[in-house]
Amino acid sequence: MYNWNWKILWEVSPDGVNTYLQTLINGLGWTLTVALGAWIMALVLGTVIGVIRTTPVKWAVKLCDAYVEVFRNIPLLVQMFLWFYVMPEFLPGAISAYIKASPNYSVIAAVICLGFFTSARVAEQVKAGIQSLPRGQSMAGTALGLTLPQTYRYVLLPMAGRIVIPPLTSEFLNVIKNSAVAFTISVVELMGAARSMQEFSFQVFEAFTAATIIFLIVNGCVILLMRTIERFARVPGFIVSGGGH
Amino acid sequence: MQNFDFEVVMRTWPFLWQGLIFTIEVTLLSALGGVVFGTLLAMARLSSIKPIAWLAGFYVNGLRSIPLLLVIFWFYFLVPYLGAWLIGAKEPVRVGALASCLITFIMFEACYFCEIMRAGIQSISRGQIWAGYAIGLNYWQTMIKVVLPQAFRNMLPVLLTQTIILFQDVSLVSVLSIKDFFGAAQLVATQEGRPLEMYITVALIYFVLCFVLSLMVKKLQKKIAIIR
Numbered sequence: 001m002y003n004w005n006w007k008i009l010w011e012v013s014p015d016g017v018n019t020y021l022q023t024l025i026n027g028l029g030w031t032l033t034v035a036l037g038a039w040i041m042a043l044v045l046g047t048v049i050g051v052i053r054t055t056p057v058k059w060a061v062k063l064c065d066a067y068v069e070v071f072r073n074i075p076l077l078v079q080m081f082l083w084f085y086v087m088p089e090f091l092p093g094a095i096s097a098y099i100k101a102s103p104n105y106s107v108i109a110a111v112i113c114l115g116f117f118t119s120a121r122v123a124e125q126v127k128a129g130i131q132s133l134p135r136g137q138s139m140a141g142t143a144l145g146l147t148l149p150q151t152y153r154y155v156l157l158p159m160a161g162r163i164v165i166p167p168l169t170s171e172f173l174n175v176i177k178n179s180a181v182a183f184t185i186s187v188v189e190l191m192g193a194a195r196s197m198q199e200f201s202f203q204v205f206e207a208f209t210a211a212t213i214i215f216l217i218v219n220g221c222v223i224l225l226m227r228t229i230e231r232f233a234r235v236p237g238f239i240v241s242g243g244g245h
Numbered sequence: 246m247q248n249f250d251f252e253v254v255m256r257t258w259p260f261l262w263q264g265l266i267f268t269i270e271v272t273l274l275s276a277l278g279g280v281v282f283g284t285l286l287a288m289a290r291l292s293s294i295k296p297i298a299w300l301a302g303f304y305v306n307g308l309r310s311i312p313l314l315l316v317i318f319w320f321y322f323l324v325p326y327l328g329a330w331l332i333g334a335k336e337p338v339r340v341g342a343l344a345s346c347l348i349t350f351i352m353f354e355a356c357y358f359c360e361i362m363r364a365g366i367q368s369i370s371r372g373q374i375w376a377g378y379a380i381g382l383n384y385w386q387t388m389i390k391v392v393l394p395q396a397f398r399n400m401l402p403v404l405l406t407q408t409i410i411l412f413q414d415v416s417l418v419s420v421l422s423i424k425d426f427f428g429a430a431q432l433v434a435t436q437e438g439r440p441l442e443m444y445i446t447v448a449l450i451y452f453v454l455c456f457v458l459s460l461m462v463k464k465l466q467k468k469i470a471i472i473r
Contacts, residue, residue, distance in 0.1 A: 002326060069456060069459075070452065072455075072459075073413075073451065073452045073455035073456045073459065074413075074448050074451050074452050074455070075413035075414070075416040075417075075427070075451055076413070077416045077417055077419070077427060078416060078427060078444065078447055078448050078451060079448070081431075081440075081444045082444055082445070082448055085440045085441070085444060086440070086441050086444050086445060089441055173310070177310075177311065177312040177313070178312070179312075180312035180313075180314045180315060181312075181314060181417070183314065183420075184420060191312060191314050191315055194315070194318075195318065198318075198322075204322045205322070205323075208315065208318060208319050208322070211315060212311050212315060212319075215310065215311045215312065215315065216307070216310055216311070219310040
């Protein structure tokens with residue numbers, strides 16, 4: 001049967017410097033880098049797209065709806081490959097060559113890919129958050145003589161921003177999990193580190209158990225952090241159930 | 246920018262088609278198995294017997310907090326050992342690609358289907374369950390004849406949306422060199438040296454399929470909403 005050997009974590013990995021545990025921690029560093037980079041991008045883009053989808057400007061709404069559909073209906077893995085292999089070919093020769101030579105291009109591609117992918121989901125949540133407000137609120141804004149941007153700035157967004165925090169928590173957890181897909185374009189994040197530890201040491205289950213535990217810890221930390229934020233941001237007396245997966 | 250040559254797609258289409266069939270097979274069978282197992286998990290999570298509820302919660306929340314890729318690797322390596330343990334063999338058993346994928350996705354998607362069905366069961370008023378008990382049905386009869394049909398119907402659009410996500414997620418098994426739709430395309434891309442054409446084609450086909458399916462789900466959602 002299987003031979004367990006937990007000491008493997010403290011043995012030196014094939015890079016000759018770090019222990020296997022250290023390579024996993026380094027992997028976690030890349031996981032967080034990719035996830036945070038993508039998350040910032042997704043929040044900015046997703047908020048803009050989500051807000052536009054609730055405005056009365058028809059053509060802009062159509063355009064943003066199309067944006068969301070594109071990123072939601074292609075598997076993340078395929079999108080990764082598109083950004084990594086296909087995208088550089090469409091750029092002018094010099095830029096394309098520069099990008100392909102850059103050692104960190106896989107990380108950049110992963111951030112861009114995950115950023116766009118997640119922005120579509122953030123946009124859905126932002127839209128749902130704004131639409132969950134009573135219609136009377138925007139009407140009241142208009143009645144007061146506020147322009148459309150002013151209605152958003154002073155009436156709708158301050159409320160929606162607070163309502164949308166719980167569903168965004170689960171999107172944040174998703175972006176961390178989804179960053180594992182970056183391993184397919186050779187970003188050595190936590191999943192990739194565990195996979196290479198498994199390939200070199202043959203200690204399959206130690207590698208994956210360690211990675212699983214690290215993912216669970218990160219998840220736990222994020223949930224604790226977001227609960228605190230949610231407590232401060234909660235709108236008293238306004239109950240909105242959070243969005244799921 | 247190199248010249249496009251979509252002729253390669255035509256030439257290798259039978260091979261890609263096989264991959265697409267595999268992906269659809271895995272999707273449908275896993276959705277079916279996942280809904281059944283997920284419903285049982287949901288009933289366990291709502292059980293008044295605390296250890297059962299706790300254990301199901303642990304399983305569901307545990308699998309939901311780690312990446313699907315990690316789960317795919319876990320089951321790929323674990324299933325042969327589990328099989329050996331089940332039938333008492335000394336050596337790890339060999340498991341085929343299809344069986345391995347099915348086990349993985351049923352076990353994983355059951356967690357997501359569980360949460361959907363849990364919401365569905367909770368959407369049925371308690372009074373109906375009491376009514377079931379009052380006319381002499383036991384727990385299983387109340388569940389199967391009264392609660393689950395309604396819960397299932399209320400949640401049908403969400404279950405189908407999750408199935409579309411599952412259809413996209415199956416592409417991840419290509420990391421195990423399994424020839425699903427994307428795995429097949431990846432193989433052709435490397436062998437023929439035509440990554441651009443292959444990846445663009447695959448993306449387009451996935452997009453069209455998923456987009457049309459999601460439109461159909463939206464239509465169904467409206468239809469169900471009117472009847473209720």
